[in-house]
Amino acid sequence: MHPVPTPPLATIETRGLVRRFDRQVALSGVDLSVGPGECLAIFGPNGAGKTTLLRVLAGLLDPSGGTASVAGVALPGGVAARAQVGLISHHSMLYPALTARENVEFAARLHGLASPRASAESALDRLGVLGHANTPVRVLSRGLQQRVSIARAFVHTPRVVLLDEPYTGLDATGAAALSAALEGLKSGGAALVLVTHHLDEGLAIATHVAVMRAGRFVLHERRDAIDPASFATEYRAAVGVVG
Amino acid sequence: MTGPPGILAAAWTIARKDLTVELRTRAAFLSAAVFTVLAAAIFLYTWDPTAVAALDLAPGVLWVIFTFAGLLGLNRSFAAELADRAIDGLxxxxxxxxxxxxxxxFANLIFVLGVQLVAIPTVVLFYNLPLGWGAIAAIAGIAVAASIGLVAVGTLFSAMTVNTRLAELLLPVLALPFFLPIVTAGAQATVLVIDGRPLTGALDWMRVLVAFDLVFVLACAVAYPFTIET
Structure with a gap:
């Protein structure tokens, strides 16, 4: 008798996740499961609840209902959960007066890395911005700031990576560096959740795909079950766009 | 990786970052320093020396300047985190x-002490106060003790008001009532020192200040997490 292989424990898991802002429901029963080395790409129109979902998983917002866990820690999970998370959001989360190195080193120190300066330089190097390490962030272009922001989010090699439109503002070199960094994190066993409006970008890296509308998943498939050629049509149908 | 830092190590990392940002921009400190000198000058030119002696007026001037110059820095404390949502990173x-x-x-405390470093000699010079080094050191000690409580309350209210549209107006409105007991104790101790009375009287007020410091620092640190919208 052969033992039945058990699937790897999910790094990110939600069951019936609900988040309300006063009487407005932003997340309305989201179920998801992302294992080590997997990437869930979430598409959806503005206001679908994508960013709220990431902020709940990052520990910035508490769930109003249902359950959620990251890296085996139930949310709200405090310090233990946040230690495993790297977040890239619409905002750079950088201090304009500090240099690129100082910004990333600051994040490294808050994560308790043994060699914060070396870790910061390594992260900046991976994103191709080590040459700008001593430049104040306020004088960097939007694209370079985005790369520094990504270095800040990845400096502690998180097990859970949450990305909200990470390719925005990046040129081809920056986008390639980000893709390489994401592939590196995936192959290292990190679980990724990528929110984007760009179907091609999402499908290129995803192992699972979801479409969100009005706070819930209206489509949730494995990436290999999706035909990229017809996905745009499926997406429009899922979010209720005619034509 | 050695694991997340302890509470004091993390606090020091954040304070050092805030002080570095302030040193680079000098935005708040220069404003507060200019405010300090201008406020002292305005009090000087509206003062009638035949009606009120310098020794009687100076403590009030000093504490009015401490209070309002400090508020300038406290206003910026959390506002600086809003640009590009750096607060989310924290x-x-x-x-x-x-x-x-x-x-x-802690960063605010260093800021306020820096402002006081400008304010004390300015007031001593403007009002030609006959103070020895011992008295100046005593006033500095009172100022430090008072600043701890002021900064604790001011930092908490800065966090509470930063996301409101009228943050710069709301902060003093909310914080000043809590500043009152600290400023009262600080000003009373300063009066005794400037008048050249025995230091035992000032020490009694210092004990009051230390008690306020302990209560406000603990209460505000415990209350702060509840100001974060989650």
Whole structure:
């Protein structure tokens, strides 16, 4: 008798996740499961609840209902959960007066890395911005700031990576560096959740795909079950766009 | 990796970052220093020396300047985190929320002490106060003791008001009532020192200040996590 292989424990898991802002429901029963080395790409129109979902998983917002866990820690999970998370959001989360190195080193120190300066330089190097390490962030272009922001989010090699439109503002070199960094994190066993409006970008890296509308998943498939050629049509149908 | 830092190590990291930002921009300190000198000058030119002696007026002037110049820096404390939502970077870091408060408060304390370093000699010079080094050191000690409580309250209210549209107006409105007992004790102790009375009287007020410091620092550190919208 052969033992039945058990699937790897999910790094990110939600069951019936609900988040309300006063009487407005932003997340309305989201179920998801992302294992080590997997990437869930979430598409959806503005206001679908994508960013709220990431902020709940990052520990910035508490769930109003249902359950959620990251890296085996139930949310709200405090310090233990946040230690495993790297977040890239619409905002750079950088201090304009500090240099690129100082910004990333600051994040490294808050994560308790043994060699914060070396870790910061390594992260900046991976994103191709080590040459700008001593430049104040306020004088960097939007694209370079985005790369520094990504270095800040990845400096502690998180097990859970949450990305909200990470390719925005990046040129081809920056986008390639980000893709390489994401592939590196995936192959290292990190679980990724990528929110984007760009179907091609999402499908290129995803192992699972979801479409969100009005706070819930209206489509949730494995990436290999999706035909990229017809996905745009499926997406429009899922979010209720005619034509 | 050695694991997330403890509360004091994280607080120091945040304070050092805030002080570096302030040193680079000097935005708040220069404003507060200019305010200090201008306020002292306005009090000087509206003062009638035949009606009120310098020794009677100076403590009040000093504490009015301490209070309002300090508010200038406290206003910026959390406002600086709003640009590009840097505050989110702090809140997703694996540190206790109280460390964010303590780090901010420590940086604010250094800021306020820097302003006092300008204010004390300015008032002593403008009002030609006959103070020895001992008295100046005593006033500095009172100022430090009072600043701890002022900064604790001011940092908490800065966090509470930063997301409101009228933050710069709301902060003094909310914080000043809590400043009153500290400013009262500080001003009373300063009067005794400037008048050249025995230091035992000033020490009694110092004990009151230390008691307020303990209560406000603990209460505000515990209350801070509840100001964060989650």
């Amino acid at each position: 809140l997703i870091a694996p540190i206790r929320r109280e460390a964010v408060f303590l780090g901010k408060a």
